[in-house]
Amino acid sequence: MDFMRLGFKLLSATAARGRLSILIFHRVLPRPDEIFPDEVHAQRFDQICAWLKAWFQVLPLDQAGHLLAQGRLPARACCISFDDGYADNQQIALPILQKHGLTATFFIATGFLQGGRMWNDTVIESLRHCRLAELDFGEHGRYRLSDAASRRAAIEAIIGKIKYLAVEQRLAATEDLLARSGALLSEPLMMGPDGVRRLSEAGMQIGAHTVSHPILARTAPELAREEILVSKRYLEDLLGQPCTLFAYPNGKPGRDYAPEHVAMVRELGFQTAVSTAWGASGPGADPLQLQRFTPWDASKSAFGLRLMRNLIV
Known part of the structure; x- marks a missing residue:
């Protein structure tokens, strides 16, 4: 056995x-x-x-x-x-x-x-597809995006900061992040x-x-x-x-x-x-x-x- x-x-x-x-x-x-x-x-x-x-x-x-x-x-x-x-x-x-x-x-x-997308996936995909070397996320901080490790660190930090916001605030924050990142997200997850x-x-x-x-x-x-x-x-x-x-x-x-x-x-x-x-x-x-x-x-x-x-x- x-x-x-x-x-x-x-x-x-x-x-x-x-x-x-x-x-x-x-x-x-x-x-x-x-x-x-x-x-x-x-x-x-x-x-x-x-x-x-x-x-x-x-x-x-x-x-x-x-x-x-x-x-x-x-x-x-x-x-x-x-x-x-x-x-x-x-x-x-x-x-x-x-x-x-x-x-x-x-x-x-x-x-x-x-066709919706969960808020945490908006965070992940925004930073995955962002072409900036550093992202300014306003009151939520600035994040270096030079490699996979730094993108993961940024994702984890941002998710930790906004997870417990009210639903409306969390949605607004993720949409703001998407706009700041310049990423174009179309693939349905x-x-x-x-x-x-x-x-x-x-x-x-x-x-x-x-x-x-x-x-x-x-x-x-x-x-x-x-x-x-x-x-x-x-x-x-x-x-x-x-x-x-x-x-x-x-x-x-x-x-x-x-x-x-x-x-x-x-x-x-x-x-x-x-x-x-x-x-x-x-x-x-x-x-x-x-x-x-x-x-x-x-x-x-x-x-x-x-x-x-x-x-x-």
Whole structure:
């Protein structure tokens, strides 16, 4: 038996001790990105899927959530999830998942399905395509853009500065950045409604991720509820089936969402919801606040060992 498979089996040998590992991804690029070399690309995702199939029982998220709540989660249980709704999820990730016979859940921010772009991607692509040696971003600082490393540093710094602004302020800041950069952005990064349908028809699960991906804790309660409800109804109308899965935008408990938002999710009829709190959910876990984590290690052994440590945190 594979050493890693044995390790995962021992760490979850009985249903009473069963813990659910949920991996979180966003994009699967066609090839490595020089600015973000650690970003998952097709070859790497294929490798990760092979490891997960060998080590775990990869389950649909709704099924895993029900089994965990009932104390019947099988040993080595795992789920795969994607956030936001990038076009490469359907174009690149789906064929790889199908190759390995795996299922995944795709959480869709529905407001970006009609040719929109998420604010952080506006930041990334503005600086990627900027031809200036140094960018003046007004009150947010000046940034050197001489090579891939300096562009990445600038991207990370700017995202950190504007992430928690109000939605309108954040949008205004990103549009200002785009104008200052002189970049021309035309390539659509998000999938359209047809892409969501194709994922569902291929047996993948679809969950809601709000409309515009706001930080719920920084959003007025009535607007937060509307963001959650409208995304749920849009997906139900699009797919003709109930939407019972939800992912909190940004997803850090206490910082990005609060107990009142968990109550909203429950009241609106979601049965399973996920955060971005590291760890693996065990017996007694709140089904509307399941944990997620993805190792960043490149080697098989390091990737597997970090997943094992995540099970015992």
